[in-house]
Amino acid sequence: MKVRNVKDWVVLLVDDTPDNLIVAETTLNYHGAAVYTASSGSEALRLLNDIQPTVILLDIRMPGMDGWKVFENLRANPQTASIPVIAVTAYAMDRDRDEVLARGFDGYIAKPFDVMAFIDTIGDILDERVDCQPADQQQGAQTL
Amino acid sequence: MQGQNVALVKANLELAVARRQAEESTRLKSEFLATMSHELRTPLNAVIGYSQLQLAGMAGELSAEQHTFQERILANAQHLLQLINEVLDLSKIEAGRLEIHERPFAVRDMVAEIMTQNRVLAEAKGLSFEAHLDPDLPPQMMGDRGRIKQIIINLVSNAIKFTDQGSVNLQVSSEEARQWRICVQDTGIGIPAHTQETIFDEFRQAEEGHHRGGTGLGLAIVRKLALAMGGSVHLKSEVGSGSVFTVTLPLVPVDDNVLVEGEHNV
Numbered sequence: 001m002k003v004r005n006v007k008d009w010v011v012l013l014v015d016d017t018p019d020n021l022i023v024a025e026t027t028l029n030y031h032g033a034a035v036y037t038a039s040s041g042s043e044a045l046r047l048l049n050d051i052q053p054t055v056i057l058l059d060i061r062m063p064g065m066d067g068w069k070v071f072e073n074l075r076a077n078p079q080t081a082s083i084p085v086i087a088v089t090a091y092a093m094d095r096d097r098d099e100v101l102a103r104g105f106d107g108y109i110a111k112p113f114d115v116m117a118f119i120d121t122i123g124d125i126l127d128e129r130v131d132c133q134p135a136d137q138q139q140g141a142q143t144l
Numbered sequence: 145m146q147g148q149n150v151a152l153v154k155a156n157l158e159l160a161v162a163r164r165q166a167e168e169s170t171r172l173k174s175e176f177l178a179t180m181s182h183e184l185r186t187p188l189n190a191v192i193g194y195s196q197l198q199l200a201g202m203a204g205e206l207s208a209e210q211h212t213f214q215e216r217i218l219a220n221a222q223h224l225l226q227l228i229n230e231v232l233d234l235s236k237i238e239a240g241r242l243e244i245h246e247r248p249f250a251v252r253d254m255v256a257e258i259m260t261q262n263r264v265l266a267e268a269k270g271l272s273f274e275a276h277l278d279p280d281l282p283p284q285m286m287g288d289r290g291r292i293k294q295i296i297i298n299l300v301s302n303a304i305k306f307t308d309q310g311s312v313n314l315q316v317s318s319e320e321a322r323q324w325r326i327c328v329q330d331t332g333i334g335i336p337a338h339t340q341e342t343i344f345d346e347f348r349q350a351e352e353g354h355h356r357g358g359t360g361l362g363l364a365i366v367r368k369l370a371l372a373m374g375g376s377v378h379l380k381s382e383v384g385s386g387s388v389f390t391v392t393l394p395l396v397p398v399d400d401n402v403l404v405e406g407e408h409n410v
Contacts, residue, residue: 017186017189019187019189019190019194020186020190020193023189023193023194023197026203027197027202030200090182090183090189091178091181091182092181092185093177093178093232111186111188111189112185112191112192112193112225113193114196115193115200115202116196116200
């Protein structure tokens with residue numbers, strides 16, 4: 001496994017299924033990340049008034065405000081617009097991945113996800129995002 | 145005359161209604177499949193997740209027996225996931241929703257990927273595992289790379305699963321000017337003559353298949369995919385000496401100019 005500063009990660013998990021929150025949270029905690037959880041889109045948006053996570057892991061199909069709506073809200077708000085968002089979803093049919101990425105998400109993880117590869121997958125998506133940004137933005141991101 | 149016109153107009157209207165109903169029914173079926181896929185995967189995420197957490201020691205030490213039982217839970221959950229994927233694949237094919245996306249692809253690269261992915265399994269059973277590519281095959285062909293790869297992987301993993309000693313070989317060759325052939329040959333247990341006719345049907349695998357953890361859907365998918373791409377599948381097998389599965393597909397070579405254009409479009 002690649003060396004990663006998982007201990008510096010602050011992760012916001014958004015999922016309406018408690019078991020799936022627990023599985024993701026346990027994995028992330030085990031590797032040293034700080035984790036916040038929200039079981040609905042609106043709860044996630046409220047939490048984001050107080051925290052600035054490194055990455056948001058967002059379920060798509062949720063009652064009330066779904067993941068698409070949450071994502072629109074995140075990108076429309078200057079406070080949250082630059083936080084990386086990864087869809088973690090059981091929408092795993094052929095075109096779902098393409099749709100998620102086309103809408104501007106930073107990454108896509110299909111459920112059931114592989115617990116053993118979870119940290120690396122998130123890390124790779126975050127690395128790729130930093131690599132893709134212009135140098136001045138990268139510095140800006142570091143000073144945050 | 146006027147009566148005939150009225151009848152024609154009426155018939156046209158009825159046709160339009162029938163077509164709209166058929167379209168609506170296809171749309172509902174697709175929606176149902178998407179929802180079902182989602183609803184089945186969500187609880188499986190929890191089952192697979194919790195058992196992986198425990199196996200990785202993230203929930204404390206397990207006794208040897210607990211470890212073994214968790215491994216069985218995980219293996220069965222993964223089997224269930226494979227069934228779900230394959231049932232959905234089949235349903236998509238039946239609902240006419242399977243889309244074949246033909247694009248230029250390099251056969252050599254695809255075969256290399258398949259060999260890498262399956263080598264570990266073959267070596268674990270001590271089997272010789274080799275691929276042979278006909279030098280006459282055009283380096284680039286038109287086809288749905290993902291679907292073709294799915295066919296070959298299904299055949300190759302079957303061959304490995306049902307072969308305990310000897311070899312599994314993959315041969316890709318051009319048949320005539322307009323066809324190419326994928327041939328997967330093994331020295332495995334073979335398929336009894338009375339099962340050979342039904343082996344491509346859903347859940348009709350030979351008795352032995354159940355014992356070896358097959359889903360009974362792999363070959364059904366192979367046949368349906370091959371047909372959807374304008375091809376065919378043949379089986380030659382003898383109990384005790386092995387099986388040969390041959391898939392024949394239409395060959396559309398890509399010349400270099402077209403390829404460059406195709407890449408721009410992607």
